[in-house]
Amino acid sequence: MLAVTRFGDAGIALPALVAVNLLPLCGVLFFNWSVYEVLLLYWSENIIIGVFNLARFWTVLRRRGDYSVLFLGPFFCVHYGGFAFGHLVFLRSLFGADSGGGELSGMFAASFLALLASHAISHVVNFIGRREYAQVTTRELMSAPYARVVVLHLTVLFGGFAVNALGQPWYALAVLVLVKLGMDIVAHRREHRRLQARAGNSA
Numbered sequence: 039m040l041a042v043t044r045f046g047d048a049g050i051a052l053p054a055l056v057a058v059n060l061l062p063l064c065g066v067l068f069f070n071w072s073v074y075e076v077l078l079l080y081w082s083e084n085i086i087i088g089v090f091n092l093a094r095f096w097t098v099l100r101r102r103g104d105y106s107v108l109f110l111g112p113f114f115c116v117h118y119g120g121f122a123f124g125h126l127v128f129l130r131s132l133f134g135a136d137s138g139g140g141e142l143s144g145m146f147a148a149s150f151l152a153l154l155a156s157h158a159i160s161h162v163v164n165f166i167g168r169r170e171y172a173q174v175t176t177r178e179l180m181s182a183p184y185a186r187v188v189v190l191h192l193t194v195l196f197g198g199f200a201v202n203a204l205g206q207p208w209y210a211l212a213v214l215v216l217v218k219l220g221m222d223i224v225a226h227r228r229e230h231r232r233l234q235a236r237a238g239n240s241a
Contacts, residue, residue, distance in 0.1 A: 058152035
């Protein structure tokens with residue numbers, strides 16, 4: 039575990055987040071991604087966030103013996119799953135008609151897997167390695183994904199409308215990707231600094 043903590047101190051989680059969030063920019067610049075493909079990738083990240091939040095519930099159960107998560111975990115699955123499904127329907131109805139009905143590219147799959155790896159690194163390095171599981175409350179576990187997803191995706195969604203209004207030029211899509219990256223960095227640093235500061239105060 040000490041090795042994992044030192045691994046985190048080297049700052050790998052944040053650079054990994056930056057690197058994988060630049061992959062959609064490659065999709066825009068070199069693979070002619072539409073606004074729908076960009077937004078669909080960001081929606082798919084919601085699913086990844088939900089999966090790792092369940093992993094957090096499991097970690098809290100095993101490491102802290104907090105059995106309240108046996109109820110909260112399934113409730114989160116149903117509630118967050120419904121939220122994500124509604125978001126997908128909304129996304130497809132607004133932007134899916136512009137996608138041409140084509141198959142998603144290998145670049146899309148690679149970007150999804152990279153996002154999955156980035157969240158896995160953050161989970162291992164920060165939540166487990168830096169013992170954030172000892173500081174987080176079950177209320178925070180329930181609300182954290184929504185707080186991040188709602189603010190982020192409202193911004194990205196309105197950005198998608200703006201890009202569509204401009205005719206989906208590559209530079210507007212690139213700006214959309216960079217805005218999302220900036221918001222991700224702020225959210226990531228704010229969340230982990232809060233939990234780590236709490237750990238320092240309780241030491």
